Amino acid sequence: MKTHALLLALSLFAGSVLATEPAPRRPASIDELLQLKTLVGGTQISPDGRYVAYLISQADFKQDAFVTSIWLADTTTGRQFPLTQGGKSAGNPQWSPDGRWLAFTSGRVDDKDQLFAIRPDGGEAVQLSKSETGVRGYAWSPDGQQIAFTANEAPSQAAKDRKAHFADYEVVRKETQAAQLWTLNLAEALAAPQAGQQRTRNAQLHVEGFNWSPDGGRIAFSAGASPEARHLATTDLYLLTLSDNSVRPLVVQPGPDSNPHWSPDGRQIAFVSLMGRTPFFTRNQRIAVVPVEGGTPRSVSEAFDEHAALIGWTADGLYFGGLQRTNGHVFRLDPASGRIERVSAPDALMAGGVSLSRDGRRLAYTAPSPHSLAEVFVTDLPRFAPHQLTQLTEQTRGFWMARRELIRWKSKDGTEIEGVLIKPADFDPQKKHPLLTIVHGGPTGIDRPTLLDMRYYPSDLWAARGALLLKVNYRGSAGYGEAFRRLNERNLGIGDAWDVVSGVDHLVALGWVDKDRVGSMGWSQGGYISAFLGTATNRFAAVSVGAGISDWSTYYYNTDIPQFTLNYLGADPVADPEIYRKTSPSGYLKGARTPTLIQHGELDKRVPIANAYQLRQALEDRNVPVELIVYKSFGHGITKPKAARAQMQHNLDWFNHWIFKDPLPDYAAPELPKPKKE
Known part of the structure; x- marks a missing residue:
């Protein structure tokens, strides 16, 4: 009996060991690759640096869509959780200046991107906008009481009448719809979605990137001749004064000028520029500075031999991202001297998707590696000592x-x-x-x-x-x-x-x-x-x-x-x-x-x-x-x-x-998997 019991115990022990041994690794199938949860876009750190918002995309074969949802990571506890869920994607999250709201865009209503806001502790999202043509980009005002956004103007009644009579057609290069700037009041929008107040009205200016002045009275924006890609080189900088909706040119020169950022004191504007050089596709994208009252732009990133992607302007200087061979880093630039200091490390870091807290003392970013998927990290500044917040690479453990x-x-x-x-x-x-x-x-x-x-x-x-x-x-x-x-x-x-x-x-x-x-x-x-x-x-x-x-x-x-x-x-x-x-x-x-x-x-x-x-x-x-x-x-x-x-x-x-001499299947009549039983 004892011998039998011992053999039985040993066999059970061996079985439990075999049962817990990991399955042999195998390469991921195409469907498994497509269904991995992956980061898309960048990070959005909250003003106080406590939360980091980020986007996760995953394939949904039932509705045949890559669905993007907003997730939050609590930098104090490490907790991660989805803030938006469901069948429609959400994107472009941005924090209100007081951190009480996280705004985002989604086509969950009538398949047109509208603005929504949600509390970081969850609950139902509130629809803020009801733009007839859908919201393109947006930004909170410094006091958090308004949101500016870009949207195309609605088709005129004459255009609607033409379509009703002749059906739909387009006269090429004569009927592009330029995006304009609008604002909405947050309190009113929280009560009921708002169409917003149109601030610019110029069919020859297609508004792209923009930035509020620190006092909230003006908006600097870049605009080109039309939304057509052939007009990429025509973007210049303009200033909108909200009290009377007047617009004046600020920087007009050959080549694209874009991505304006106000200095903390409101006296200067930094922007990304080719500084009038042509042809521009192969030239370095530089950071330039111009006084708000106008004048000759001054290039301040000459010492950086690559594209400089402007992140923000804090009391410590201008922050930008850039490549160094296959590596990606964050840099701080003194706009007065042009001195550039690399903030991030080590050399092989591939950082991107950077955002800064309001005081510029905390930074969030994403980074992949040869051994990991892109993950979200946060670090205090000036000492760069990142802490990883996500564990997306765990999905690949069995591959x-x-x-x-x-x-x-x-x-x-x-x-x-x-x-x-x-x-x-x-x-x-x-x-x-x-x-x-x-x-x-x-x-x-x-x-x-x-x-x-x-x-x-x-x-x-x-x-x-x-x-x-x-x-x-x-x-x-x-x-x-x-x-x-x-x-x-x-x-x-x-x-x-x-x-x-x-x-x-x-x-x-x-x-x-x-x-x-x-x-x-x-x-x-x-x-x-x-x-x-x-x-x-x-x-x-x-x-x-x-x-x-x-x-x-x-x-x-x-x-x-x-x-x-x-x-x-x-x-x-x-x-x-x-x-x-x-x-x-x-x-x-x-x-x-x-x-x-x-x-x-x-x-x-x-x-x-x-x-x-x-x-x-x-x-x-x-x-x-x-x-x-x-x-x-x-x-x-x-x-x-x-x-x-x-x-x-x-x-x-x-x-x-x-290459491997396998039979070539008939692309017109491929072998399909058998339908799964429900």
Whole structure:
């Protein structure tokens, strides 16, 4: 009996041990990647520094939406909780100056963004606005008694009558609706939603960013000629006096001027500017200061060789965020001397989404790492000693994940290029691996060594099969200074291709890569570069072109932002047809033979879908394997979970076939999972 009891106890003990052993790790599926809770946007720290508001996004496949909710973290207790819940997203949280209310925007009523306010201790949100066209941006007055917001003017009765008689049409570039400034009284809005009082009335001024004066009597704002992207360079600064609604220009110069911030004493305004330099796409965005009464703007961030993102102006100086290679930091700037001090640490920090408490003594931010998802942190100042508030990375604990590290190499012309190398967790340098390059958009985007790719390209699933993945910060990428960004002026595609191919060559030379199993993919500018690599070279076994440019002439004449092309190529297609041929994938089609997957949004205005059809037909004419998949009702990005699932699966299948030799499924009749029983 004793022996039997002992054996039984041992067997039960062994069973309990086996039961508590963690399940073996595995790569996350596409659906699991899409359903991870992730941070979107920045932080909003309360005026007293006690709470930090932040946004969490998660896929909801039932309503086919990425739903964003507002969460709060109590910096004293560490407690985190959702402040908004339900089927409709909430966004753009902003604290009232006394911290009693948190305002936000949501389309939960009639699918138009309106202003709401909620107490930080919970309860029901109160609708504040009833704008006919929906609220765009907003800001509390310093005393908390008013809220200013931007909204488009309602269509005129004549426009409504025309639509009723002729149906709906648009006369291009003659009927854009410019946003205007409005204010509402908080006490009245808490009693019943308000339409607000219109403060500006100028169809030639599209109001964008704005900031209240410390005394609440004036609003500084930036405005361009229209909301069209082609007018990005026309934004200037203006001052609105609320007592009589008068508007006067404050800064008028070539190039964009935006994001005004008043000095604490109300005598100066800081803003972000190109200081009249053109072409402006590749130039450093600087911080400038101008007296409120007018005068010549003075650039104060000359010592910082990157874009300076203005955060705020406190008694200690101007705070701004900026990149240093792939790292992101917070800086303090003395506007009188131009002296810049880095506030954040360590060197490899990738901080973003920064906000300051009212006294400037506490700072909140978000940051990812090679081993974690983006998390929310808070620190007191001036000593930078951050405390982590969120634990979103816990969601990934059961997943197998690849390793991420930075590498550098020399491009064809000797330029140093940096990239993110993604390795299998069990990487063996003695073996030759397949290699997939993922090329970011922009071109002034940047890839960073951050955990997990959750959209577009499921890199960890390929790494789980033994592939290396290389994300190239090619010339033109942000973080490396103005001179580096300017290296692809009149050199698009060409110099970018040098940078990607030299990265491939670098890994081949190390003996890590099977040169016959190399692919490339990317979206937007990354799609264009992949198309260029697939036509101008025969180095790749397959490419995927996402929302990419195939012909710069086609792009220029159809895009909503032709100034982009003029900035980079220097002329229009009639004036300089050779530069358009030389930098276009279509200029190299005669020798093309790379299997190509083309993905494009049906309603894309930034890179119009004509580029996709043009590339597909040209490749088909030359018997090159090609598939074109059009995602219905989408513009330049894929913004809903079901289409994101499809887009990722299409890429997974394409490279699994051409790189790993799996069968290629029929995209028109894919194998679907069996419906789940309710």
